[in-house]
Amino acid sequence: VVGDVLGAPRGAPAVTVEVALGDRAYPIHIGPGLLGRAGELVRAALPKAGRAFVVSDETVAGLYLEPLAATLEAAGLAWTGHIVPAGEASKSVGRLEALLDAMLGFGLERGTPVIALGGGVVGDLAGFAAAVALRGVPLVQIPTTLLSQVDSSVGGKTAVNSRHGKNLIGAFHQPRLVLADTDTLDSLPPRELLAGYAETAKYGLIGDAGFWDWLEANGAALLAGDARGRAEAIAVSCRAKAAVVAADEREAGQRALLNLGHTFGHALEAETGYGAALLHGEAVAIGMVMAFDLSHRIGLCPGQDVARVRRHLEAVGLPVRPDPARSWDIDRLMGHMARDKKVEDGRVTFVVADGIGKAHLKRDVPAAAVRETLAAALS
């Protein structure tokens, strides 16, 4: 639904995408100026709430906590905030425990919303706390990174990390409202914006060749700052994710398509320690090129499509192969893939493609072909 239903104050009109989950359906509002209207929008979604518990990280709180607080207060919502350090390390059981303590100390009630203001780290941590505190309190996502606006804030996956691996302690807990204020992307470091772009492009590669064409024409401009293009790309991405989540909320099948590029990507991240050396979106960009290369090797995808994927991601500035300055070991990478959370009966399910926009799941990919893809990328 495109229109000025929210009466967006400036710039492009806000867009609303609905996640159709029956009585747990919720809206994703996308557009400029939404942070300044958070109070009234939270009130509209949760009319009985009198208070709110805000979770953010140090960087995002420094930029956006004051304006959020002002609009909550203007809407008559009392609030308190809990700020964690920025970065993946905050998705820990220790941080979770401290957060739950603060929430319960605040006197959280079953109807008190937890508002996650930040990127995927804050969203996943606050989301999981909201899932387990009092067996579940309402969650509002205010994602401030491109990655969280197109991916992590939508769909209800929440988690913290274990020393045994990433996202291993979590729950499905759908938000009641998502506010993707595109203005917040103006302060995002370019590298983080680009990493989010990889997840955006993923939706084109999975099931929307027309969107991929559009990104080839408009991607560079939206990365450079074109606000309308950003809102458009976020809306298309959220519509795609919302459709998949509505059809397969708990990843019994189709939702696994969203893992395009992630099996290879996670192996690279595991080797680089999930840190600044290789951001998740960067690993996904490389992984998507590898998934298309693999699809070509096993006779599914035409070579021109592999070249197109590589060319566009490279053109916007994403990495398309593992850093050649590092030493990589194919056996170790194969080992990481075999330990992926998505492995069933010891068999890795790959997301492969018959071409751009034609992804599907495949369980019996020969290991030799996977090795060839890795070897080619590392040569």
Ligand code: NAD
């Ligand atoms: P992030 O939350 O760490 O944010 C990246 C960096 O940008 C941080 O330093 C943050 O402080 C800063 N930042 C955030 N918004 C900003 C803004 N507007 N201006 C300036 N700086 C800003 O990382 P992310 O990429 O948003 O999310 C990654 C996390 O999301 C990972 O932990 C991943 O596992 C998770 N994730 C979850 C899902 C899901 O479905 N739940 C999906 C994808 C990813």
Ligand code: MG
């Ligand atoms: Mg991802």
